Amino acid sequence: MMSQTNKNNSRYIRYILLISASLWVLWPISIMIEEGFRVDIGPLFSGRGASFVGEFFQGQGGIRFTTIEYAKALKVEAYPRLLVNSVIIAVSSVLVAILAGLPAGFTMAMYKFRGKAFITYALLAMRTISPFAVLLPFFLIYGRLGLFDTYQGMAFIYLIINLPIITMMMRGFFKDIPKEIFEAAFMSGASDSYILRKVALPLALPGLAAAAVFAFVGTWNEFFYALFLTGTVTKTVSRGVWSGFSESIESFKILEFDELNAGGTLAIIPAVILSLAVQRYLARGFTLGAEEQR
Structure with a gap:
């Protein structure tokens, strides 16, 4: 009792x-x-x-x-442009991170090779570096290479952030799959690429969805790099909500907090819709790889 x-x-x-x-x-x-x-x-x-x-x-x-503040936010010419910029940058960086992180995570989960421990620790260390420590070097390099205020430049810096996340998450998801499945595929003569595409990926699809949503939401909400590395062309919605809406993306105006709150609420909707669309994968995806070491 x-x-x-x-x-x-x-x-x-x-x-x-x-x-x-x-x-x-x-x-x-x-x-x-x-x-x-x-x-x-x-x-x-x-x-x-x-x-x-x-x-x-x-x-x-x-x-x-x-609902007048929501109507005002949607009618402002610059606001849809901010949303489009955020979609382009977030989707492109996450897609490239998935294309690179998926095979990298599979390789790190399935094979032993020289330098594997170093790569693992390096990926983990990248998550501990303060954005303040690398902002000035990125700012100078982007200025010299002409990447400041470009979609390529913003997608690249978010790729650096998302790639370790997706790689390590997929590594954990693949390690959670019974090794006997892969051994049977190897014994049947299947190639590494075939096993990844036809065996591992379908089993780890919930984990991939969870990793993609995690990276997308993080990129969508990121503010620090967007504040310093975007300008009139690639300004994202997170920076736009902070700086105030105006009829032109190139200009600012006096902050109207009711309108900014409405714009901030609207900015949450895409991430919420994406999470709801793949929610059946998320619960299982976040439990995959829970016991990464066994």
Whole structure:
């Protein structure tokens, strides 16, 4: 009886911690969404009757919502351009990272070769380097090579960020697949490329989806490099929301926080849609490779 009580208590504590963590994460997002709708609680204290005049609802005992800030954000000429820039940069960098990281992760999971440990530690070390330490070298190199404010330059720097992530994640996913499957394929005379395409990839597809979504969301939300390495051509939505919307992507304007909150909410939607589209792969994908060493 005591053991069952302890299990129930630990479960309740775990639920409380999870709910608290979720509220901690979702609270600022909910504030941003609410501010974008420009919620007005004034009608709760007014004596006016209910009416529908250019807004959803207003009246005594009600709350007034308006979508005008979302409409203003979508009507601004520069905002769709910011979204397009973010899509181009994020998709291109993630695709190249997958094309390079998929075979690299497979090789590191299946084969022993000289320098394997060094490559593994180097990939892990790349995730520990502060962006501040490499910003100035990248800024100078990009200026000399003409890569500043270009799609190629931004895709390349995000490729450097995403490639270690996808490589190490795919390494863990491939190691989670029973080796007997690959040994049977080798015994049947299948080539390495055939095993990767026809055997390993279908089994690790949920893991690949999880890695791709993880890299895409990280690139979509990245702000530091976008702030210093983009300009009037490749400005992303994360930088655009921070700097303020204007009718032209080349200019700024005085910040209107309701409009910026609406734009920030709209910027979340693509990442949410992508995550929902592959959600059946995500749960299984993130559990693949959980026991990377066995």
